[in-house]
Amino acid sequence: MDDFLAKLLLSFFTALGVVLGAAIIGSLAAILVGHPPLRTMTRLALEIKIWAIAAAMGGTFSAIEIISQGLMQGHIRVLAKQLLFIIMAFIGAQLGYWLIQVLAGGE
Amino acid sequence: MRYLACFILGFILGACLTNLLLARQQEQLYLSKSALEQHLASAREEIARLKENLAAESYQAIVSIEPVITINGEKISSVEARAATQEISRKVQELLAPLIGQEVRRLNPALIPLMLDNRTVKVDGREFTLKVTLLLVSESVIVHVEAQPSSLSSVSRSDVSLMAGCPATVAI
Numbered sequence: 001m002d003d004f005l006a007k008l009l010l011s012f013f014t015a016l017g018v019v020l021g022a023a024i025i026g027s028l029a030a031i032l033v034g035h036p037p038l039r040t041m042t043r044l045a046l047e048i049k050i051w052a053i054a055a056a057m058g059g060t061f062s063a064i065e066i067i068s069q070g071l072m073q074g075h076i077r078v079l080a081k082q083l084l085f086i087i088m089a090f091i092g093a094q095l096g097y098w099l100i101q102v103l104a105g106g107e
Numbered sequence: 108m109r110y111l112a113c114f115i116l117g118f119i120l121g122a123c124l125t126n127l128l129l130a131r132q133q134e135q136l137y138l139s140k141s142a143l144e145q146h147l148a149s150a151r152e153e154i155a156r157l158k159e160n161l162a163a164e165s166y167q168a169i170v171s172i173e174p175v176i177t178i179n180g181e182k183i184s185s186v187e188a189r190a191a192t193q194e195i196s197r198k199v200q201e202l203l204a205p206l207i208g209q210e211v212r213r214l215n216p217a218l219i220p221l222m223l224d225n226r227t228v229k230v231d232g233r234e235f236t237l238k239v240t241l242l243l244v245s246e247s248v249i250v251h252v253e254a255q256p257s258s259l260s261s262v263s264r265s266d267v268s269l270m271a272g273c274p275a276t277v278a279i
Contacts, residue, residue, distance in 0.1 A: 024123045027130065037126060038134040105131065 004081065011056040011085045012092035018052035019045050019096025038104040045100040049093045056089035167211040171247040174199040178235075180255040187231065194230040195237065195254050199223060206248060216244045223252060233257065 023045040030040035057063040063082060070079030176192045176199070183191070202222055206214070220239035227234045234257030241251035 024126065025119065028119075028122050028126055031126060031133070036134050036137040037130040041130065103127065103130075104134075 008084060008088045011089040015052040015056035015089040015092030016096045017092075018055050019048055019093050020099065022048040022052075023096070023100045041100050042104045045097045049097050052093040052096065053086065053089040056092060057085060167246055169206050169209050169211060169214070169244075169246060169248055172200045172203045172206065173247050173249045174203075175241075175249065175251045177240075177251065177253050178256075179253050183233075183256065187233075191230040191233070191235060191254065195228050195235060195252065198226075198228045199237070199250060199252055202226070203248060203250065211244060211246065214244060216242060219244070219248070219250065223250070227257060228254070 023041045026044045027037045027041040030037045063086070066078060066082050069075060070077075070082065174196045176195045178188045178191055203219065206219070219242055223237050223239050226237045228237060229235075235254040236257060238253045238255070239250060240253050241249075243249040
């Protein structure tokens, strides 16, 4: 159970970190080349969101493989776990995007 | 090596922190800059258009002289009058030829009547004295000229000289 919780938190924070890191560190490039930083930040956060989920899952192929195994062999528990990881990663990515948006003065 | 890593990490963190602190201000400045650039571009465009209009308006040059001759005084035959009108018209066009190509705005219209008033034109042995009665200055100069046969004008020479002081009606 602890392992499962750790994996959940790991996927959550990985997705969050990917979005925040990409947006904040990526926007440094915008400053260096004279582009608007906040707009670059929000654009990066939006674009990277889906990749953050994929990165938090540890690559899409393994996740898809596990899901297919769960479906084909009827391992509902494994399937549910995988879905939870995806949902947590999605929440982490969404939270990161929301934080960046709030920082940029939107919503 | 660890110090270098710490330094780079600190540098990136510091840059990120500064970025987060100043991003909003920088964004505002960037927006103001682009708004000002847009404003400047539209102002430049407007100036260029105005300059074009001004140039088109200001350079209005005289392209033709259109004399309107009226024969006054003693009665002459229609054929003679026609010939005199033609010859006087030609003479007036010749006298006012230097005006062609002149810019209308820079032209002093008061000088035009002085170029014609009291001039004598000889047509078929008859002399006509000219007097400008109306002048319209635009791209084509329309000049109304009264021509008096010399026999009459020589009689009333003083009248002519007096009339010479009266300016013709000038319209631009």
